[in-house]
Amino acid sequence: MGEFELIRQIFMPLAGQSGSAALLLGPGDDCAIQRVPPGQDLVFSIDTLVEGIHFPHHYDAEKLGWRALAVAVSDLAAMGADPRCFTLALTLPEARREWLEAFARGLGSAAGAFGIVLAGGDTTRGPLTLSLQVHGTVPAGTALLRSGAQAGDLVCVSGTVGDAGLALTYLDDPDPSADAAAVLKRYHFPMPRLELGRRLRGFASAAIDVSDGLLADLGHILQASGVGARIDGALVPLSEALCRLSDHGRLRAAVTAGDDYELAVTIPEHRWRALADDVREQLTVVGSVTTEQGLVIINGDDVQGATGFDHFGDV
Ligand code: ADP
Numbered sequence: 036m037g038e039f040e041l042i043r044q045i046f047m048p049l050a051g052q053s054g055s056a057a058l059l060l061g062p063g064d065d066c067a068i069q070r071v072p073p074g075q076d077l078v079f080s081i082d083t084l085v086e087g088i089h090f091p092h093h094y095d096a097e098k099l100g101w102r103a104l105a106v107a108v109s110d111l112a113a114m115g116a117d118p119r120c121f122t123l124a125l126t127l128p129e130a131r132r133e134w135l136e137a138f139a140r141g142l143g144s145a146a147g148a149f150g151i152v153l154a155g156g157d158t159t160r161g162p163l164t165l166s167l168q169v170h171g172t173v174p175a176g177t178a179l180l181r182s183g184a185q186a187g188d189l190v191c192v193s194g195t196v197g198d199a200g201l202a203l204t205y206l207d208d209p210d211p212s213a214d215a216a217a218v219l220k221r222y223h224f225p226m227p228r229l230e231l232g233r234r235l236r237g238f239a240s241a242a243i244d245v246s247d248g249l250l251a252d253l254g255h256i257l258q259a260s261g262v263g264a265r266i267d268g269a270l271v272p273l274s275e276a277l278c279r280l281s282d283h284g285r286l287r288a289a290v291t292a293g294d295d296y297e298l299a300v301t302i303p304e305h306r307w308r309a310l311a312d313d314v315r316e317q318l319t320v321v322g323s324v325t326t327e328q329g330l331v332i333i334n335g336d337d338v339q340g341a342t343g344f345d346h347f348g349d350v
């Protein structure tokens with residue numbers, strides 16, 4: 036059996052997994068066919084992960100499968116989109132059945148968890164690299180953009196930030212403590228905030244997923260919206276595990292580290308009050324949008340001079 040036949044055997048089964056009506060034709064033909072229901076906008080994005088740059092060399096194949104899809108789907112969450120289907124361009128140095136099966140297991144569990152199906156892909160030989168294009172839909176005109184933040188809006192962040200960044204310290208730890216295991220889970224198995232993104236349609240004025248660090252990603256919203264923000268370092272949500280594991284400089288690390296895949300959003304105050312309680316509970320207000328450009332952090336002494344912070348003096 037040829038290696039590409041092996042790959043098809045392994046990936047084709049993922050295609051039918053959630054039997055999505057959105058996908059009229061999956062892998063196997065020259066193209067896939069997706070039907071976009073009338074009144075919906077198609078929202079799509081592509082992400083590439085290169086071994087040694089976006090994930091460590093010899094990274095576990097099953098974790099890689101989950102992580103690659105989670106990272107790509109997180110962009111759909113940030114747009115408030117419902118996931119539909121994805122394509123996978125896989126470049127591999129060699130086709131080893133064991134590796135491919137583990138990778139497909141991770142990818143398949145993520146696809147099931149996020150409600151997205153594999154529509155097709157491409158397979159080539161070379162240094163390990165993955166590109167995933169994800170497709171989602173939103174009711175026409177309701178996608179959450181980076182550009183809608185207005186002075187006075189609240190700046191909110193979901194969940195907690197900093198765990199995945201701290202996890203990098205423990206990647207090679209053979210016997211991690213319970214706290215280290217908790218932050219490692221955030222790195223290996225990110226959970227894109229799909230349900231939250233969807234529920235913020237019609238409420239958030241701007242949104243982004245936190246992939247490069249809260250400061251850098253919030254900076255993208257501010258830049259795209261032509262506004263500034265004032266945030267309170269004491270309000271930035273940190274997990275209990277992170278607080279126990281790190282002390283000095285932890286706020287700085289938490290706001291400059293990436294890979295958490297939480298959402299950073301701005302919400303006008305009257306809409307914040309109109310949000311359902313269970314949505315508000317997933318968010319922490321950390322500050323507000325200002326007409327003055329730039330990002331000011333109060334109660335964030337250890338953040339001054341942090342990479343990513345200096346950058347904002349001249350936003
Ligand atoms: P073509 O030469 O027409 O591009 P390919 O041999 O690249 O055809 O692909 C044949 C079929 O297998 C296509 O439908 C494609 O979507 C699917 N396919 C190839 N590689 C993958 C992959 N890694 N994951 C999912 N589907 C794949």
Ligand code: MG
Nearest residue numbers: 065156157158
């Ligand atoms: Mg091809």
